[in-house]
Every structure is written in C-alpha cells, then in structure tokens.
Amino acid sequence: MLLRVENIHKSYGAVEILKGVSFEMAPGQSKVIMGPSGTGKSTLLRCVNHLSPPDQGRIFVEGEELTAKNLNTMRQKVAFVFQDFNLFTHLRTVENVAIGPRKLRGFSKSAALDLAYKELDRVGLSDRADAYPAELSGGQQQRASIARALAMEPKLILFDEPTSALDPELTGEVVSVMNKLASEGMTMLVVSHEIGFARKAADEVIFMEGGKIIEQGPPSQLFEAPQQDRTRAFLNVIEHGGDA
Amino acid sequence: MIFETLISQMPYLAHGLAVAIGLLVCLLSLGLVLGLILAILEVYGHWSLRLACVAFERVFRGIPAIVLLLLFYYGVTDYIDMGSFTAAVLALGLRSAAYQSQIFRGAFLSVPIGQMMAARAMGMNKLQAIRDIVLPQALRMSIGPWTNEFSSELKATSLAYVIGVVELTRQAKYIISNTQGNILIVFGVVALMYFVVNRAGNWALYRLENRLALPGFEHRGDA
Amino acid sequence: MSAWLDFAMEHLPYVLEGLPTTLGLWISAMAIGAVLGLALAWARIYGNRPIYAIATVYVEIFRGTPMLVQMLFIYLGLPEIGITFDPLTAAIIAIGLNTAAYQAEYLRGAVRSVPAGQMTAARALGMGKFQAFTTIILPQALRRVIPQWSNEAILELKYTSIAYAIGVTEITARAEKIGYETFQFFEVFLLIAAIYVVMTSVVAQLLQLLEKKVAVPGL
DSSP: OOEEEEEEEEEETTEEEEEEEEEEEOTTOEEEEEOOTTSSHHHHHHHHTTSSOOSEEEEEETTEEOOTTTHHHHHTTEEEEOTTOOOOTTSOHHHHHHHHHHHHSOOOHHHHHHHHHHHHHHTTOGGGTTSOGGGSOHHHHHHHHHHHHHTTOOSEEEEESTTTTSOHHHHHHHHHHHHHHHHTTOOEEEEOOOHHHHHHHOSEEEEEETTEEEEEEOHHHHHHSOSSHHHHHHHHHHHTTOOO | OHHHHHHHHHHHHHHHHHHHHHHHHHHHHHHHHHHHHHHHHHHHSOHHHHHHHHHHHHHHHHSOHHHHHHIIIIIGGGTSOOOHHHHHHHHHHHHHHHHHHHHHHHHHHHSOHHHHHHHHHTTOOHHHHIIIIIHHHHHHHHHHHHHHHHHHHHHHGGGGGGGTOOSHHHHHHHHHHHHTOOHHHHHHHHHHHHHHHHHHHHHHHHHHHHHHOOTTSOOOSOO | OHHHHHHHHHHHHHHHTTHHHHHHHHHHHHHHHHHHHHHHHHHHHHOOHHHHHHHHHHHHHHHHSOHHHHHHIIIIIGGGGTOOOOHHHHHHHHHHHHHHHHHHHHHHHHHHHSOHHHHHHHHHTTOOHHHHIIIIIHHHHHHHHHHHHHHHHHHHHHHGGGGGGGTOOSHHHHHHHHHHHHOOHHHHHHHHHHHHHHHHHHHHHHHHHHHHHTOOTTO
C-alpha cells in the first residue's frame, strides 16, 4: 500500500473532530472524500501529512511511519494543494514551482527552472510563468499550486477542497487538470464535492460524517446505490444544489 | 565675513557629518541584525525566549537615549574599556534594535499564516520556511516603517554630543567657541545638513520600497 | 544588587528633587505642542495656500532636524539677536515647538480619517466651516488621535532629558552630578534609567485609562 491511515483521532479543545478513521490507498488510486461541512474531512487531510498532528493513530507512507523526525522528508512525498492556494506571494509563478526542487530536492537553479516550466506546461500555464500570484485568476492560481505540488514529484497529492474558493466558471479548468493527472496514474486523495470529478476519475468515494467513515466504495455504487440513509440524504442535498 | 568663516570651517563640518553618518550606519546595522533576531524569536520562539525579548524591548524603549549614552559611556566603561564612539553605537544600536524588532514583528505577523503552512506542507523545516518564504515578504513590508526609524536615529546621533563624540553637532559647538560667534548661522547650516541627509535617505528608501513592491502590493501612496 | 539598592536609596531623594523640573518641563512643552499643533493641523487641512505653505515648512523643518540642534539654536543662538532665555525656558520652548510639529501631523491624519459625510452633514445643518470643525470633526478626531498622542507624550517625557545638555538641572543632570561626586557612574545611571522606565510605564497606563474612558462605541 502507498498510504495506510490507521485509527486517526483528533480533537480541538473539547470537541472531537475525528473519531477513529482508517483507510488505505494503492499506488495510482484516486479517492474522493465527501460529507457535510464540519465533519472532519479537511482535518483528516491535514492529519495525513501532520499539518495537524493526530492525537492518536498512525500514518504510513510506503510502509514507513510518519513521525516528528522524518516529517520534512515524508512531506516531500506527500504534496498538499490548499483550498486558498497559498502561492508564495513574493515569487513569480515559475519560481513558486521551482522553489521546492531548488531548496528541498537539491536541483541546480537551471534544472529547477526547467522542471518548473515542464510542470507549468502540464497544467496549461506556460504563458503565465513570469506573472506574480496576485496577477493570476483564482483558477490559474490553483493550477499553479498544483504545478508546485507536481514539481516535488510526490508519491501522493492531497487536495483540500481545491475548487471551493473559486467562482463556478473557474472550477472547470482546475477539475480538468485533476482529471488529467488521475488518468496519468497520479495517486490523489481529494476532499471535494465535485461529483463530476468523483464519477469520472475516482476509483473510490469515501463518505464521512461526524468524524467517521460512514460508507465507501466505487463511485458507481456509492452514487447509484448508497447503502446508508445518511449517504443518500447527503447526496440528495448536493445533487439538488443545496448547501451541504 | 560670515561666509568666509563658514567656508573655512566647512571641512570640520564635513568631517562631523561623516562621523554622524558613520555612527548612523553602525547603529542601524546593529539594530537591524539584533532587531530581526528579536522579532523572529518573539514570533516563532519558545515562550521563555519571547518573554526575554519583550523585557529587552520594554527596557530599551523606556530609557531615554541620553541616559543610555551616559550609562554606556560613563557606566559600562568602568568595566569594559571602550571609546565614546563605540559606546554611542552600543547605546543607540541596542535601543534601535528594540524599536526595529517591533517593526519586524508587525511585518512577520502580517504575512498570512497560509504562506508558512504551504512552505511546511512542502517539506521545508521552520528555519527554511522563515528564511525563504516569510522573511522576504516581511522585509518588503518593513521598509515603510523602517524609514521612520532611519529618520529618528539620524536625529538621535546628535545626542552622542553629550558623551563627546565629535559628530556634526559637537563640531558646530567647537566652531562657535573657536570663532567667537556665528552661532545662528552655524546651527542653521548644521540643521540644513541633517535635513538634507534625512530627505536623501527617505527618498532612497522610498525608491527601494517601490522597486521591491510586488504586483498587487504596491505602495499605497502618501509618502 | 543589594549594594546597588543601598546606593540607590541613599541618592534617590536628591535625584527626585529634579522630578518637578522634569515633569513641569514635560507638561508645559506638551501643552505648547497641543495648542500649536492644533493650529498647524488646521492650517495644513483648511488653510489657504500661503498659510498651508508656512505650516508645511514649519512641520518639515522641525521634524527633519534634531531636537538638540533646535534647543542649542534657541538657547545659544537667539541671544545673538537679543532674545535671551534661561535654560529651562529655552528647553520648554524647544521641546514644545518640536512636539507641535509631530502632534500636528497625528492630528491631521486623525481629522482626515473622519468620514467626509460628517462635515457635509454638519454643514447641511447650517453650521459654518469652523463651527463644524470644532463641534463635530474635532471631538471625533481627538478620540482617534489618542493612541498616537500617548506615544508622543511618552517619547517627549524621555526627550526632556535632552534639556540636561543646556544645563537644566532635571533628574538626568542631578544623576550626573552624583556620578562625579561618587564616581559610581554605572550605579547612578542605572538608577536614573529605572526611574524613567517606571515613569514611562505609569504614564502609559494612565493614558490607556484615558483612552478607555473617552471611548465611544463604533469609533
């Protein structure tokens, strides 16, 4: 297994957000985590690379346990794409993509830039390489941040609601980049309500509520024939455009 | 007559100005390095370090520059041998560090938390993230308030007069004693020299700020 | 440490005899600065061209040159043209004129931060420009300026020590005198430093209380 998540618990103060979550991912798999807001999906994602260290439970990447000691090397294998992009404000787009290889992977400056241009090309942003983040649209910023993740040549990319800070007309460009990555065999764990992406690209959908996994399975099964009432109720809400 | 005196004394004033600027550069450099360290410890350090930094700041901002100068020149030289120039650099430099750390701390805190998070998520350690991601942004934002600190320390160099550093104001005093008069004109010229250096420094820093400004974060007018 | 405490207790009374001079100098200078600063701020906001220009030149000169030079100019220079002051008066004038320039700038910023609609509404009621300024704009601006004004007041309290350079026997001068009598310079300047830290902390606390007291919801 590429990723093994074992019995994760996490509380903020007195509130228990995650109540024992476990799952596994094989190389090349894509999984989408869905569920009502406030249900711990983003917290779970942050626990996977210890942006919020779990209170209890263990994370294994390629069989090696994630600890405080190997944190920084492990994070280079597990890239993270943020809801609000978090591109580095003071760096041009291409420098944003190059900084990881340059500073963390020991690339020379020119090799890092070459790789950065290649990854920008992959997300269709070559023509904006010299722009600063503030000069990009939201969709472009998110694609640039995906390129930044790709430049680490990670084993796995975590996506934390990558389209929810975007205007509806800009989500398409990001989703199509994600579709492309999935079809190229990138391993992806995605918190998102993009049903289109889940149907097309996900191998499995995980439905979470109240800090627990309620149901998981291939998208065809989960969307067409959900076993649990709560899954059905949730899908009903998002498919009819309600606020989940 | 007055102008002849002024022209004949100009080399002394020029030398005094050079000493004043030398003092300014030294004290601002000391303040910059120490102020940055204090700010980083205050924002990212353990609480005990934070407490020590805050105490340092409070003390050095609470004591008048003149008292610090006297304390370092008359007081500390009882224990450590140093000249008046060195005493002035230490006294004013440590005080400037306290003020500069406030500027840098504000700048660090105004860098959105997501920048640090994205750097850490990529696998950078805390030090790398501070150095490569947060610091370049914070320094840019510091230039504006730092310009005020520059002005205020330029003027503070004149206080080194009281411990006998032969800077611009002390030279003026000597000229007045030696030439028996010309007090208004000499102090007028000296004031003008401070004024011009201040303006030139402000202008240069303003240029720097604009040159380093990022798209979307340009200077908000009102120089 | 205890040796220092004994030393401090022995000489504290003599140093503190200078406290009325320090505080008197501070309060008088701040008062001059407040009145003159208000006039300068008015001139910089509402004045016609020549008045604006004069006020601007004043502010630039006093903010662009060291206070010590200004003080020496007044104390040593003005007697050349027949205007003579004793050291304390010269110090009060110098610090007062200096802080006026800073207070004017803070006040001007505060006045400009009062929404334009306030002036329009006052004029719509039939108030004259000056009346609208004093009854509507100024009370709001003064509340907004308190934090900056507090900083300025604390800064000036420390700057009163500069008067020592022209021979005013305030607390710093008294400390130096003890230094020369006992040759315990470090001990005595440490004492005076502690006195300033205590004074500035007390003043900061008092001014914070004032700020809370005059606070208006939503301002």
